[in-house]
Amino acid sequence: MLNRIADMGRYGVQVIESLGSATLLFANSLMWGGPGSAGFADLVRQIFSVGVRSLSIIAVAGFFVGMVLGLQGYTILVDFGSEAALGTLVSLTLLRELGPVVTALLFAGRAGSALTAEIGLMKATEQLSAMEMMGVDPLKRVITPRLWAGIISMPILALIFSTVGIWGGAFVAVDMLGIDDGAYWGNMQAAVEFYNDVAKGIFKSFVFGWVVTWIAVYQGYASIPTSEGIGKATTQTVVVSSLAVLGLDFVLTAVMFGGV
Amino acid sequence: MGKRTVEFSVGVFMVLGMIALVLMALRVSGLSMDDAADTYTVRARFDNLGGLNERAKVSMAGVTIGRVTKIYLDDKWYSAVVEMEINKSMSTLSKDTSAAILTAGLLGEKYVGLSVGAEEEYLKDGDWIEDTQSALVLEELIGRFLFSKAKE
């Protein structure tokens, strides 16, 4: 019994310790500048590997999610004779929730795990140490551009996800189910507000991008530099960042949409 | 992967993001560029709002011409006050315009419907709409119906 409590205590201390070091890592790597800081070209290269490489999975997933929403929404709405509201349903669901959340989850699986593995491998092969010994700060050189690439890429990916999804929904609704084209888009335009729906969704994805990338680079940087340790850190990235995204989503939704 | 390819595809990625944003603004949310600032405020007093929300539509003859911006209870009169922004393009609403709280469809959302009056003078910023009609509350309707049935 005492052992159990001691275990819990130790676990708690570990969690607080890693939160602290993750915060330090974030604070030290957020700003550009410092010994051997990365340049604009590094940021571009990281946006390529974090953002562009995730584009295809995001677009395909968005299209399917939109089509499924169209089909499912139709079967529910048709009972009330209000299938004309399908556009509203698809677009609001995507913009407010599924766009940011599903993109963040896919992003964690695709880009987050890759980031962790890459940084973990650089640590295991002493590349980070080698940088330090060359007088180059690996936080500024390696972590900063990756962190920013994630923060920049994620809202773009979420926007593309939602856009493709809305057109996927339109494909099902208008072309397959025969809902009037004007009803789909017209009701959507009447219901969707740019500031309250689109902008808040973008804000959400911005927060998610920041959290997922932060967790990914921290897990890589703090990983135990063995193949087993890197594998574990990669899994940890996906698990922790997915949970963080879902938890944060609730908080953000409560704050931004809950009071209305 | 060549440096040019990387730079080019990142550029394309950014442009795709922009296109998505523009589509969201224009096609999905139907945002038009001029409406944000050019509005004036009018107020109306209702006995019962029956579930009208802030941000609800204000429409005339089915065309949206504004939004509800603020709802509060007047503590002298104990009636609800609704503030709404009307687009400047609709600056020719007569002083005796009437406002009613209506429902889109049978179960849809509540909105404020304006019907134009006959006076020559127009509503200005901060004016009150005097002629109002409260929301239909289903329970009251049913109660009244049963009451009249019972009298027969």
Place this chain on the structure above:
Amino acid sequence: MATDQPYVSVRNLTFSRGDRLIYNNLSVDFPRGKVTAIMGPSGTGKTTLLRLIGGQLTPDSGTIVVDGQEIGKLRRQQLFELRKQKMGMLFQTGALFTDLSVFDNVAFPLRVHTSLPESVIRDLVLMKLEAVGLRGARDLNPAELSGGMARRVALARSIAMDPELIMYDEPFTGLDPISMGMIVKLIRGLNSALGLTSLLVSHDVEESCSIADYLCLVSGGRVIGFGTPEELLNEGSDEVRQFLRGDPDGPVPFHYPAPDYRQDILSGGR
């Protein structure tokens, strides 16, 4: 700064990792312009000593002075400046950047730290690569190199900024005899040609003795012998000579401490 002063001077160094005490009150001087091999049994923290000198680890107590600058007292920025100007380190695995070609790896410190025009960088890189005999391999990727070649490229990279101190972490481990011979020749040659101070961590007695001016034997958290190879072989303590000759038994026992053999067997697991 007088030239007879030691380049690196370690005083009363204590360092522990977790509960394990690695160095206990260790003091040693590494002479300027010489090759000093730090040797000792596996697991005594020889690499740790290099990392302490490089400032990647912080000692629990004691001071480390490199060329007159006390590592522990430097601010982060100053430490990076010191490493950039004076230190080079060759890691056991080479630690080449896997996403850059051989050329770009060697050019990396130059591009980061200087604003030299690309044509000058090209000449410098080719000079360094020529010094390690790999000018022809400039366009290869690190994945295409053998272990020995990777280490030579890494060596070219660590001398790119012309350091005064170069630290080699296990440079001979896992190399075939030919590659090993090349590395031995390079270390010796670089030291005399550039007047570097070299610190070398290894447990290969033969190779180390052949290139080191001084040997520094570390065991159990302290220095057990310091001197030229001949001195140590002839006049060192029993433990030093056991290590240098590779005797299986001696002051360092063959058997891990255990209860009496006969009794242990006869007790039948009770």
